[in-house]
């Protein structure tokens with residue numbers, strides 16, 4: 001199987017076929033396959049800035065942090081969920097990770113779940129080119145591509161699963177891409193997620209509201225909660241954690257100064273995994 005087969009041209013939505021080191025459609029729109037194997041399908045007109053998405057320092061911090069296994073309980077939970085669902089299926093299947101960042105979960109799932117289901121293919125997508133560049137370095141068997149969530153260059157009715165972890169969501173595109181009865185797995189921060197970090201950053205920290213994404217085309221079918229406590233034992237890990245959160249941008253200077261003095265930090269982590277099925 002052509003591993004790029006579900007990618008479509010972001011200009012005309014035509015089928016893309018591999019040719020030398022490029023993907024090309026019948027109208028001649030051509031996209032280079034980078035040395036690392038990823039494809040940039042984000043058109044200049046669909047960018048809201050020169051380099052949209054997380055920048056190089058942020059994605060590197062994220063990768064260092066995740067590679068230390070701090071969020072592995074969530075990765076394991078996603079594998080268990082997918083394994084259960086995959087057992088009920090006996091055909092080729094496609095998983096699309098939207099907003100895959102540095103590809104930690106995408107790669108973890110392929111290594112730990114899909115190795116038993118060789119007819120399954122996984123794609124990872126993000127708007128940050130720097131994130132996709134790092135992700136592609138993790139695993140050559142995964143097709144990673146740069147694209148906008150609002151115009152995903154992916155064929156309709158083709159995916160069995162969409163994974164949307166800590167990333168923005170967009171109902172119309174998820175609906176278009178998923179097969180009938182396709183499953184959307186969404187991960188959002190739970191109430192107590194990173195409360196230890198927030199307690200250092202803010203005078204009055206608040207719990208998260210657990211408000212799920214707006215998904216009118218989907219029916220909520222299941223929820224799994226993953227709760228753990230993590231202990232960070234170095235300044236670098238603490239700084240890396242901060243850099244992968246929204247607090248990195250919106251914390252008053254005094255909060256950042258308090259955090260910078262710490263050499264250890266203990267905090268709860270809590271993830272809410274919501275499972276949705278495509279309606280009608």
Ligand SMILES: [Zn+2]
Nearest residue numbers: 009012025029
């Ligand atoms: Zn085209």
